[in-house]
Amino acid sequence: MVNSICFLGPIGSFSHQAATMITGEKELIPKGTITDVFNSINDKECHEGLVPIENSLEGPVNETLDNLFYKNLFINLEIEVPINLVLASKNDKFNIVYSHPHAIQECRDYIVRKSLDKVIPVESTSRAAELASVDPNAAAICSEMAARIYNLRILDRNIEDNVNITRFFLISRKETKEGNKSSLIFTVPHTSGSLYHVLGKFYEEKINLSMIYSRPLKSIPWRYYFYVEYEGNKNERLLEKLREVTTSLSFKGSYSKFLNNNSGF
Template sequence: MAARVAFQGERGAYGEMAALQYFPGAILMPLKSFADVFEAAERKKVAYAVIPVENSIEGSVGEVYDLLLLTKLKAVGEVYHRVHHCLIANRGVKISEIKSVYSHPQALGQCRGYLRRKKLEPLMAYDTAGAVKMIKDQKLKGAAAIASRRAAELYGMEVLAEGIEDRKNNYTRFLVLAPGADRRVGKDYKTSIMFSVKHVPGALFGILGEFALRRLNLTKIESRPTKETPWEYNFYVDFEGHQGNRAVKQVLSAVRSKTSYLKVLGSYKKASF
């Protein structure tokens, strides 16, 4: 039976493409917000949620990290999706008629140089494919959207330019979340954790040193405001290894004693480009 998978955005969004990349043949559920995607998986309306956590050009998706802190869902997989941005408009519209461009803030940021060179005004939308749908529904002639070629094809729109991202090595990393953890243990795994540090000198240094002592490679570290006390932060860390392995068990035990809060998001097989 095909898995039911939720993603944020309309049909044709990069989240849908990432979900199909990881789950070919899945039954997909498009949802408007990231919070809606988390809720659908938490209430088991779907088996999995596929959510973007970072882009190779624009960096992390802050809202998602805040939701990861609160959810009981577990990270069970990841996927790197190559992003090819297109400038999309209604059929018959010429590129010289375009004055403004709608898209998700991350997509606008990834095409910042192109928009500046073309003197196009960037306008925010909640989703890339949703921007295409909005331009079609409202029959806008002086506006375009930044989205995938798939979105243009799904909504019967015209691609005016392709590959408009500022860097061609443009990838978005998505996490696959599920109500239950992945119990498999093997090589080429990664573990994700979140923690807050005690307010003593060298606290973060001491935590990171535990990974170095066990030769566990950190692949990402990100800080996010706690939103409770000004200038206090939660840290998100990805590192190589499975939580079922001896060295990872040791480091988690050591880190737990040095943090005021520790959450293990899950262990999952590393994705490849």
Template structure:
């Protein structure tokens, strides 16, 4: 499958590349992959872990997966794969997520990813009161099921159009409810020159003040942290590893010095990559 965005709009010349993305087709991750890689050959995968394995196995050049949503927070499966893989974050794209309710309101059921069904709850009560809610693995899968079985779905406008479903309502985000998702492209190299963000994964000693002690080199040098998030350690119950996003490139002197000092205060630390961020 070739991307539809065209090489001119992409930030990576893609005509000779193969890029895996979390599918199915017409998903938001599909759109993110097109925005980054334009005319690359885009290959859908059914899980985030499968995307990582395809890149590691040299089946594709890059893999595109969601990493964080502004309403739901980080994507655990992506973070876990970043920690155990030797791949790097090469690019990122932040995309505004606009959902629609599409299909036949009279069928008595509505399909959608659980998060999408929750976000659309008040609208669904207006357009299809009492309709059965049926959870699907993704918004694009919801559109496919509504087209096949009849009913409504909560999906992207693109997915609705691809399956010939009429749009019943566009979900307009309210104040404080803006829905954005950040996607990353993983590969064997990052892109540190001119990068605006660097991601790390690290573990600290289980001692009082360890996290405060670890963060101090960044504060002292004025390096701004954009995200810090903990996940359970896969090797030791009730211990945690930390994912950190910071402003700047690993080639910046202040960033490099802070990371080097933090590494000396860590049980382990790995730079996941420095990379540009595209905003749509």
């Protein structure tokens, strides 16, 4: 293990694209699921992992939130990647288009405008690119990176209907305590006003919350844990105040946003 990063695969996925943005000399290892990425870090197979946390249209990535809740790992860096999709193929002429159901959804206007009527859903946009690379009658809706990996010609760029950004996290076993933002996960007592009292502690300390998501506790139906991101570093005084009004509290790391001149890849 020489400073390796595992990511949510396959090769050519948007997680792969995010990993290459920060990678330097590190070894990149694709994994089949988000949970596999977390397990690889826990088991010390990998040093760090790259997983999606939230999409600007679809919302949170539940598998990432649940792994952050159940595992003692930390967020070290945030990377925003615009989800730009391309239409790509071996030939100019094709009669089938492969893509992932989400990508098909996101290009619905384009598909109607271009009268692409035979659109086949497959398990990933990378798989779509792979299929188009071996079928001369097929095209793929995929990332520019996947099109390049499978030697496809790009026929059209930015074919998605809306601005669509995914945030990724670089995670590891190392707790980082400084950055523009920090993440916490907590549960609250089953009493009236419990979440209100927790948010009151942030307000007292003049700390801005940038996001709050709730997720079910799998052990008890209709009970929840909360994931929040706030502006600023790890703050011991805030944590001490929050301990008074929560039933469990985990600090999940402070981190800044990775800046890249060519974020469009």
